[in-house]
Amino acid sequence: MRIQALADADAVARAAAAFIAAEARSAVAARGRFVLAVSGGRTPWKMLRSLADEQIPWPAVHVVQVDERVAPDGDPDRNLTHLRESLLTHCPIPAEQLHEMPVESPDLEAATAQYAQTLREVAGSPPVLDLALLGLGPDGHTASLVPGDPVLDVTDADVALSGVYQGRRRMTLTYPLLNRSRQILWLVTGRDKAAVLSRLAAGDVSIPAGRIRREGALVLADPEAAAPPGSAASWPIPKRGGNGMRVGVATDHGGFELKEDIMARLRAAGHEVVDFGAASFDPNDDYPDFVIPLSRAVAAGTVDRAVAICGSGVGASICANKVPGARAGLIHDNFSAAQGVEDDHMNILCLGGRTVGSSVAWDLVRTFLAAEFSDASRHLRRIAKVEALELEATRASR
Numbered sequence: 001m002r003i004q005a006l007a008d009a010d011a012v013a014r015a016a017a018a019f020i021a022a023e024a025r026s027a028v029a030a031r032g033r034f035v036l037a038v039s040g041g042r043t044p045w046k047m048l049r050s051l052a053d054e055q056i057p058w059p060a061v062h063v064v065q066v067d068e069r070v071a072p073d074g075d076p077d078r079n080l081t082h083l084r085e086s087l088l089t090h091c092p093i094p095a096e097q098l099h100e101m102p103v104e105s106p107d108l109e110a111a112t113a114q115y116a117q118t119l120r121e122v123a124g125s126p127p128v129l130d131l132a133l134l135g136l137g138p139d140g141h142t143a144s145l146v147p148g149d150p151v152l153d154v155t156d157a158d159v160a161l162s163g164v165y166q167g168r169r170r171m172t173l174t175y176p177l178l179n180r181s182r183q184i185l186w187l188v189t190g191r192d193k194a195a196v197l198s199r200l201a202a203g204d205v206s207i208p209a210g211r212i213r214r215e216g217a218l219v220l221a222d223p224e225a226a227a228p229p230g231s232a233a234s235w236p237i238p239k240r241g242g243n244g245m246r247v248g249v250a251t252d253h254g255g256f257e258l259k260e261d262i263m264a265r266l267r268a269a270g271h272e273v274v275d276f277g278a279a280s281f282d283p284n285d286d287y288p289d290f291v292i293p294l295s296r297a298v299a300a301g302t303v304d305r306a307v308a309i310c311g312s313g314v315g316a317s318i319c320a321n322k323v324p325g326a327r328a329g330l331i332h333d334n335f336s337a338a339q340g341v342e343d344d345h346m347n348i349l350c351l352g353g354r355t356v357g358s359s360v361a362w363d364l365v366r367t368f369l370a371a372e373f374s375d376a377s378r379h380l381r382r383i384a385k386v387e388a389l390e391l392e393a394t395r396a397s398r
Contacts, residue, residue, distance in 0.1 A: 001214040002325055003201060003301060005226035009189040011375045012220045013046035016187055018377070018384035019218070020047070020131060021054035023183055026388055027130045028060045035123045037132045037173065039066040039143060040079035043187045044133060048086035053377060058093045062122045066132065067144035067172040068101040070108065077168060078103075101159075101171045112159040112171060119158060119177070127158060132173075132181040136200060138192045140207025143178065144170030152208055175211055183391065184217040191224040216391060245369055248303035250276035250294035252287035254311025255353025258361055262307060265362050271369075274303050291319045298347050299325025306348045307365060313352035320348045324390040327383075332356065334367045341371035343379050 006012050020036065027034040034057070038044060063083070071077045080100050088095060099118050105111035119127040134142045144162045145152055151162045151172060158177035162170040178184070188197050196207065197219070204210045247266055251259040256278060266273045276294040278285050287310040297303045308316040313330045320328035328348035329340045332355070340346035349368040351361050373379070 001201065001217045001219060002299065003197075003219040003221060003226060004325075005221050005223055005301070007223070007373075007375050009043050009222050010046065011380075012187055012189055012222055013043050014050050014375070014377050015220050015380045015384065016043075016047040016133070016185060017050035017054055018381040019185065019220075019387060020133070021051065021056050021381065022384045022388035023131050024056050024061055027182075028057045031130075033060050033062065033130075035062045035064065035128075035130045037064045037066045037129045037178075037181070038079075038083065039133055039135045040082065041135045041187070043189050044135065045082050045086040047133075047187065048083070049090050050377070051087070052090040054381065056091075058091065061093055062097045062099065063087065063093065064099045064119060064122065064129070065101045065173075066134065066178075067170050068103050069168040069170055070103045071168060073104060103171050108161055108169070108171070112157070112161060115171065116157065116159045126180065127177060129177070129181040131183045131185060132178050134178075134184060134186050134209075134212065136186060136188045136193055136196060136209050138196055140196050140199065140204075140209050141165075142186075142209040142212060144172035145175070145208040145211075146170075147208060152211075179213040181213075184213060186217065186219040187221075188219060188225045189222040193221075193225040197221060197225050218387070244270055244272075245304040246272045246274065246302075247369070248274045248276055248294045248297050248306035249309075250287075250290035250306070251309035251316075251353065252278060252285045252290060252311075253281055253283050254287070255309030255313075255351065256281045258351065258353040258356075258358060259307075259309055261358045262309075262361060262365055266365070269366075287315050288319050291316050292323065295320040295323035295326040295328070295348060299323055305369060307351065307368075308348050309351045309353050311352060311354045313350040313355065317350040320350065324387075327386075331364055331368070334364065337364045337367040338371040341368060342374050343376075345373045345379070345383055 006015055024034040068079050069077045101115055102111040136142055139147055146165045149162050151160050154160045154174045160174050199207055200209050249259055249263050263273045277290040291308045294306050298306045308320050310316040317328050317330040320326045326348055327346050328350050329346045330350040331337045
């Protein structure tokens with residue numbers, strides 16, 4: 001599971017839309033169809049409206065519901081009501097490709113079987129969703145898989161009924177179907193989700209959400225959800241203006257002196273420095289031994305940003321960019337040091353220990369740390385395409 005903290009709930013919605021659009025294009029190119037399962041919530045509704053700004057092969061897209069309240073058609077409690085308003089009103093998806101849960105049926109048990117058949121027709125037998133979009137409740141529920149409900153134990157059906165929760169019975173997709181999804185995307189926003197997101201990230205299976213497959217899952221969160229005060233499981237958000245950041249630094253023998261100089265300057269500037277090595281000069285050491293752990297730390301969020309050094313900076317850059325979630329650039333000028341962050345969300349600055357002096361290097365580091373990602377929709381769209389490629393590579397290696 002990978003967690004990405006963004007500026008606010010709007011940025012989460014935009015990033016999710018860009019990510020889903022990239023997944024849709026990839027799925028249609030590979031299989032001729034994209035099946036998206038959508039949960040309810042304010043951020044998903046914003047995300048659905050943002051899909052109108054993306055390039056999506058709508059004639060090949062099918063949308064199914066993750067869950068639905070048992071309520072009359074048009075009721076504001078219904079997820080479908082908001083799905084229609086957010087998706088059909090703004091996006092050119094054929095209306096018949098929005099597949100509604102039949103919760104108005106007088107025979108709800110038969111209705112679950114009916115929806116399971118719809119899923120088989122749309123997504124194969126057994127059905128496999130291309131992407132399941134999930135939310136997270138403060139009590140740890142996701143979909144309508146709620147604490148203490150017998151629906152949590154359903155293993156022989158893809159669709160089931162919950163008991164009464166917050167005044168309504170629900171129809172919901174179950175663990176077997178959700179865990180078959182090719183991709184799972186979580187949208188988590190709000191301070192009331194902070195503690196439970198920490199539990200989800202820690203793999204706590206005592207909450208319903210903790211039983212959703214973690215491998216390859218992506219969580220997009222706002223700062224309030226992603227950084228619970230005082231939590232050991234929080235994910236650092238880069239500080240405004242680059243002050244007081246947690247910065248990782250790594251090098252081989254080719255940049256050992258420059259690393260020591262940069263770390264001293266970072267500490268003097270008030271940053272927390274994490275030294276990933278080398279611990280001493282060894283002319284026979286190998287940069288991947290230091291750059292890979294550094295890049296993994298950046299991708300996991302245990303450091304805010306990082307500086308990777310080797311003799312030319314080329315090897316460090318190539319190595320870092322093999323780690324999903326690492327976005328490294330070999331930089332020689334201040335313009336690129338800033339724009340790499342602002343436009344491309346660069347989180348690792350690569351330098352050549354034999355190509356730049358200490359003063360120039362420090363100037364590049366300061367520019368890199370002071371820059372902030374713009375959250376512009378066009379940049380989020382492009383980054384989502386790169387992340388989709390990373391996920392393809394991850395799936396291919398399984």
